[in-house]
Amino acid sequence: MKDKIKIAAGIGVVVAVVVTLILYMIAIDGQDPSAYLLIIIPVIIVLSASYMIWDRIRNMRAGLPQKDERLKKVEYKAAYYGFIAAIWSAVGSNLLSEIIYDEELRGGLVAASVVMVSGLVFIIAYLVLMMKGDVE
Amino acid sequence: MRTRIKELRARYDLTQEDLAKKVGVRRETILFLEKGKYNPSLKLAHDIAKALKTTIDELFIFEDD
Numbered sequence: 001m002k003d004k005i006k007i008a009a010g011i012g013v014v015v016a017v018v019v020t021l022i023l024y025m026i027a028i029d030g031q032d033p034s035a036y037l038l039i040i041i042p043v044i045i046v047l048s049a050s051y052m053i054w055d056r057i058r059n060m061r062a063g064l065p066q067k068d069e070r071l072k073k074v075e076y077k078a079a080y081y082g083f084i085a086a087i088w089s090a091v092g093s094n095l096l097s098e099i100i101y102d103e104e105l106r107g108g109l110v111a112a113s114v115v116m117v118s119g120l121v122f123i124i125a126y127l128v129l130m131m132k133g134d135v136e
Numbered sequence: 137m138r139t140r141i142k143e144l145r146a147r148y149d150l151t152q153e154d155l156a157k158k159v160g161v162r163r164e165t166i167l168f169l170e171k172g173k174y175n176p177s178l179k180l181a182h183d184i185a186k187a188l189k190t191t192i193d194e195l196f197i198f199e200d201d
Contacts, residue, residue: 059162059163062153062163063157064153064156064157064161064162064163065160065161065162067162068160068161068162068165069161069165069176069177069180070161070162070164070165070168070174071162071165130164132173133164133167133168133171133173133174134168134173134174135174136175
C-alpha cells in the first residue's frame with residue numbers, strides 16, 4: 001500500500017510539472033523563441049522521472065521490490081551529487097551572471113537555478129549509477 | 137570478485153527473477169552480482185547463499201591481485 005501511495009504521489013508530481021510546462025508554453029506563445037530553451041532541463045527531469053516511475057511499476061507488477069539495497073545506495077549517492085551541485089550552482093549561477101551580463105541574479109532566479117541544476121545532476125547520477133551496477 | 141551465483145542458479149533451475157524474488161531484491165541486482173560488478177551487504181550475501189543452499193565462502197570468490 002505504501003509503495004502504491006509513493007508511486008501515485010510521483011505520478012501526481014510529474015503531471016503537475018507537465019501541466020505547468022504546458023501553461024508556460026501557452027503563455028510565451030512564440031513571443032520569445034529563446035524562452036523555449038528554458039524548458040529543456042524540466043523536460044529532461046520529467047522524462048527521467050517518468051522512466052523511474054515506470055521502472056518501479058514494472059518491478060512491483062513482477063512481484064519484485066521497487067527499491068532494494070543497491071538502489072538505496074544509488075539514491076544516496078545521486079542525492080549527494082545533487083546536494084554538491086546545489087551548493088555550487090547557488091554560487092556559480094550568480095558568478096556567471098555577473099561575468100556574462102554584468103548584473104546580479106534576482107533571488108528567485110538563483111533559487112530556480114539551484115532547483116534545476118541539482119535536479120538535473122541528481123537524475124543523471126541516478127540513471128548512470130543505476131545502469132553502471134557498481135555503486136562504490 | 138567472482139561469484140558462482142549463475143552456476144548454482146542453473147543447478148537449481150532458477151531464473152534471475154526467481155532468485156530476486158526469493159531474496160527480495162530487484163532482478164538487476166542479481167545481474168550485477170553475477171557479473172561481479174556489485175558488492176552485496178553481508179545480509180544479502182547470506183540470503184543468496186541460503187537460497188542457493190551453499191555458504192558465502194563458496195558463493196563469492198575473492199581473487200588476490
